[in-house]
Amino acid sequence: MRRLILAAVCAASAAVPAAAQDAAATAHAFGAREYIRQISLSPDGRRVAIVIPVGPRGTGVMVADPIAGGGAKTILRTPGTDGEQVTDCHWATANRIVCEVAINRPGVGVRNMVFSRLIALDADGRNQKQVTARQSYRALGVAQFGGDVIDWTGDGKGGILMARSYVPEQTIGTRLASSAEGLGVERVDVTTLRRSNVEYANADAVEYLTDGNGHVRIVGTRRSNSAGYDGNVISYSYRKAAGGGWQPLGKLTLGDGYGTGFNPVAIDRALDAVYGFEAKDGRQALYRVKLDGSMARELVLDHEGVDVDGLIRIGRQRRVVGASYATERRETVYFDKELERLSATLGKALPGKPIVGIVDASDGERQLLIFAGSDDDPGRYYLYDKATRAMVEVLPARPELEGVTLATMTPVRVPAADGTAIPGYLTLPHGSTGKGLPAIVMPHGGPGSRDEWGFDWWAQYFAARGFAVLQPNFRGSAGYGAGWFQKNGFQSWRTAIGDVNDAGRWLLGQGIAAPGKLAIVGWSYGGYAALQSAALDPDLFKAIVAVAPVTDLETLRAESLGFTNYPHVDRFIGRGAHVRQGSPARNAAAIRAPVLLFHGDIDVNVGVAESRLMAKALREAGRPVDYVEYKGLDHQLDDGEVRAAMLERSDAFLRRALGL
Numbered sequence: 006m007r008r009l010i011l012a013a014v015c016a017a018s019a020a021v022p023a024a025a026q027d028a029a030a031t032a033h034a035f036g037a038r039e040y041i042r043q044i045s046l047s048p049d050g051r052r053v054a055i056v057i058p059v060g061p062r063g064t065g066v067m068v069a070d071p072i073a074g075g076g077a078k079t080i081l082r083t084p085g086t087d088g089e090q091v092t093d094c095h096w097a098t099a100n101r102i103v104c105e106v107a108i109n110r111p112g113v114g115v116r117n118m119v120f121s122r123l124i125a126l127d128a129d130g131r132n133q134k135q136v137t138a139r140q141s142y143r144a145l146g147v148a149q150f151g152g153d154v155i156d157w158t159g160d161g162k163g164g165i166l167m168a169r170s171y172v173p174e175q176t177i178g179t180r181l182a183s184s185a186e187g188l189g190v191e192r193v194d195v196t197t198l199r200r201s202n203v204e205y206a207n208a209d210a211v212e213y214l215t216d217g218n219g220h221v222r223i224v225g226t227r228r229s230n231s232a233g234y235d236g237n238v239i240s241y242s243y244r245k246a247a248g249g250g251w252q253p254l255g256k257l258t259l260g261d262g263y264g265t266g267f268n269p270v271a272i273d274r275a276l277d278a279v280y281g282f283e284a285k286d287g288r289q290a291l292y293r294v295k296l297d298g299s300m301a302r303e304l305v306l307d308h309e310g311v312d313v314d315g316l317i318r319i320g321r322q323r324r325v326v327g328a329s330y331a332t333e334r335r336e337t338v339y340f341d342k343e344l345e346r347l348s349a350t351l352g353k354a355l356p357g358k359p360i361v362g363i364v365d366a367s368d369g370e371r372q373l374l375i376f377a378g379s380d381d382d383p384g385r386y387y388l389y390d391k392a393t394r395a396m397v398e399v400l401p402a403r404p405e406l407e408g409v410t411l412a413t414m415t416p417v418r419v420p421a422a423d424g425t426a427i428p429g430y431l432t433l434p435h436g437s438t439g440k441g442l443p444a445i446v447m448p449h450g451g452p453g454s455r456d457e458w459g460f461d462w463w464a465q466y467f468a469a470r471g472f473a474v475l476q477p478n479f480r481g482s483a484g485y486g487a488g489w490f491q492k493n494g495f496q497s498w499r500t501a502i503g504d505v506n507d508a509g510r511w512l513l514g515q516g517i518a519a520p521g522k523l524a525i526v527g528w529s530y531g532g533y534a535a536l537q538s539a540a541l542d543p544d545l546f547k548a549i550v551a552v553a554p555v556t557d558l559e560t561l562r563a564e565s566l567g568f569t570n571y572p573h574v575d576r577f578i579g580r581g582a583h584v585r586q587g588s589p590a591r592n593a594a595a596i597r598a599p600v601l602l603f604h605g606d607i608d609v610n611v612g613v614a615e616s617r618l619m620a621k622a623l624r625e626a627g628r629p630v631d632y633v634e635y636k637g638l639d640h641q642l643d644d645g646e647v648r649a650a651m652l653e654r655s656d657a658f659l660r661r662a663l664g665l
Contacts (some may be wrong), residue, residue, distance in 0.1 A: 028653055029649075031469055032650070033645075033649040035463075035469065035652060036466075036649030037058075037648075038648070039058075039402055039403055039462075040400065040401070041055055041056075041386060041401075042057065045094060045364075047099055047128075048096055049367060050390070051070060051372075053071065053374065054067070055067045055400070056093065059083070059084075060085070061645050063084045063090075064090045065083070065091065066081040066094050066104060068102075086637065088108055090107050090643070091104055091105070091106055092105050092107045092121075095157065097157060097165055098162075098163040100128050101128070101195050102126055102127075102128060103165065104124055104125075106122050106124060109607050109639055118149060120151070121150050122137045122151035123151045123154070125196070137151035150170060151169070152168060153168045154166070155167065155168050155215050158218055164195070166215055168213050169188070171188075171206035172186065187210055188212075189210070203221060204224070209228055210226050211239060212224070212239070214269060214279070217272065217274060218322060222244060222279075223254065223269055223272065224242050225239045226241075227239045230572075233569060235573065237259045238256055238258050238259070239257045241255050241256070241257070245297065246274075246277055246297070254294070255267040263486075265284060267281050267282075268281050270282065273293070277296050278296055279296055281293075282313070282314070287487050288309075288310075288312050288313075288487070289486070290313050291313045306330075311331060311485055312484050313330045314329070314331075314484060315337075319370065320366035320368075326340055326341040326344050331458075333416035334359070334416070334457075335360070335458070344363065355377045361375065362377075372389065373391070374387075376402075378459065380458055380459055381413050383401065384402045385399070386400055411465055412465060413432070416431075419475075419477060419504075419507060421480075427479060427504050429475055429477035430464075431473065431476075431517075433473050434472070434473070437473075439473070440516050441519045442473040442518060443519065443524070443663050444472060444519075446509045446524075448527045448531040448534040449476060449527075449530070450528050450531050451481075451529070451530045452482070452530045453490070455482040455484040461476075467526070467656075470656050475508050475512055477508040479500075480501055481498075481501035481504075494530060494533075495583070496577075496578070499583075501534065502538055502540070506542050509523050509538075524547060524598075524662070525538055526550040526655070526659075528552040529555070529611060531552075532551030532552050532555070532602075533556065535549050535551045536549060536551050536589035536596065537587065543595050543598075547598050548601075548659050548662035549599070549600045550655050550659065551619075552602075552651070553608055554604075554611065554619070555611050556588065556589045557618055558583075558587060561611070561612075562574060562575060590622045593626045599629040599658070600623055600628065601654070601655060602619060602630065602632045603616075605634075605638030605642055606634055607637060616632060617632075619632075633654070
């Protein structure tokens with residue numbers, strides 16, 4: 006097995022426990038941004054395009070030839086200093102790559118906005134062109150997003166199908182105007198930039214699905230109200246393979262929790278059917294519906310305890326080959342028997358890496374791009390050739406952690422106060438007895454999310470520094486059905502935060518956490534949960550770290566004013582006493598533990614005003630608080646130096662607060 010070695014980033018070191026390294030070195034190793042941020046395989050199966058970090062905040066695109074064992078070249082760079090990042094790259098032809106560049110800019114009201122544009126370039130970096138249609142000075146508005154590639158085989162010759170937003174144009178005193186408005190589809194040649202309409206702009210359209218071979222088969226439409234806000238019902242229509250007019254497929258109603266109705270996701274051209282998700286017995290299941298006019302419906306996969314929430318698609322046609330769900334670990338069910346056998350074989354051939362997934366495939370699926378990793382291995386990528394059965398290693402996902410001994414993650418069940426078993430994951434420091442440790446409860450973000458078994462850089466860092474880390478999937482988490490999700494983690498905050506606090510009590514009761522050595526750490530909704538935990542039990546946690554937290558539900562609601570999704574956000578947060586009672590900034594006096602806050606000032610997920618408000622409220626209540634604000638960073642604090650500093654400062658804060 007050969008390995009593509011990039012000396013600048015992959016220098017290996019002897020395996021030593023991370024806790025044995027000094028604090029600064031450990032923080033830098035874990036705070037480093039993931040080296041392979043996104044990766045794709047060329048149609049001929051020989052080269053990969055990788056989105057990589059460049060410097061503390063920048064991004065780049067690197068093209069490498071794993072089979073030849075070298076030739077890696079960075080063909081595009083963005084400095085990241087002005088909020089510009091490459092987010093995604095895919096091969097349109099064997100020599101032409103299309104990349105999305107996102108730009109964070111000041112927006113309306115209290116929110117920043119992210120804009121995006123698509124560019125195309127050759128595999129050597131030459132011949133760069135903007136694929137996104139350039140706006141005329143006559144445009145009556147701004148196209149925020151530069152388009153989404155919905156089909157990579159629009160004509161088989163480098164033409165793609167791209168869904169894009171049209172903005173009407175007008176010039177006084179001339180006939181130079183366009184009334185086209187809304188989402189449409191066009192075919193674009195990524196070399197010549199010739200473009201032609203496939204689906205004319207539709208003001209109500211929100212989504213188009215193709216069969217992976219250049220034909221649009223499904224459209225989703227949503228009516229807006231008189232004020233221009235989005236409705237809560239998406240109506241889906243389909244057309245037959247032979248063409249013709251649109252026919253009704255179904256409706257998806259968006260609620261304050263799980264939606265209801267059929268949500269189409271991917272079309273299988275060979276079966277002339279669409280795969281989609283819909284509730285069954287209170288949990289999400291995968292269905293298949295025929296598009297031949299019969300509307301014949303088939304249950305493909307469900308699970309009695311969790312949502313089926315993943316669809317496995319590979320190759321340039323995005324062929325559906327399986328589905329997945331997460332119990333204690335994520336399980337994949339392959340519909341393709343050859344890939345099922347291959348997955349089992351690779352799982353045995355790569356000992357210690359039980360997470361094996363197919364990332365991409367060449368034309369004809371002769372070569373496969375594989376990821377393999379585990380809880381104590383950040384993972385690495387391989388190129389596999391079906392004909393020769395040879396596998397070549399491409400790169401590790403996190404070279405800075407090469408040779409570092411990491412902790413294992415164990416699924417656990419934590420009893421809540423009402424007897425409900427709360428699933429979660431316990432990560433103990435490598436080599437520890439698991440008793441009498443400083444400990445952290447780490448609630449996840451979302452709240453419509455969940456933690457899963459696998460590598461987690463944040464939890465692993467604290468374990469490396471000697472902390473036990475418990476990540477509970479409290480009620481209000483996604484993945485376990487509508488009953489578990491309840492009304493979401495804001496409207497049902499008492500239950501969600503109660504479960505989080507019960508996780509802390511369990512750590513103490515089991516003797517895992519030493520008395521007086523329990524803290525809570527969270528990011529986004531997790532930061533909200535960390536702060537709000539004191540509203541139910543001010544004496545439980547002795548230190549609180551919150552990164553980019555929601556702190557006031559009315560402020561969160563106001564952040565969406567002026568945006569079309571405001572009604573959805575409004576419904577999700579809800580109205581009533583829970584808004585005041587469930588807002589940490591309005592209950593700052595209840596917090597007794599010292600608080601450390603971090604936030605980026607161009608956060609588009611949770612406005613920086615939330616942490617500023619929280620810090621102000623804590624100070625006015627006479628509570629100890631440290632607040633660190635980072636200029637020019639978004640919700641993810643996507644800067645290796647900043648993340649390292651955040652980790653090191655958090656560790657020092659926790660040690661001081663817990664008396665370590």
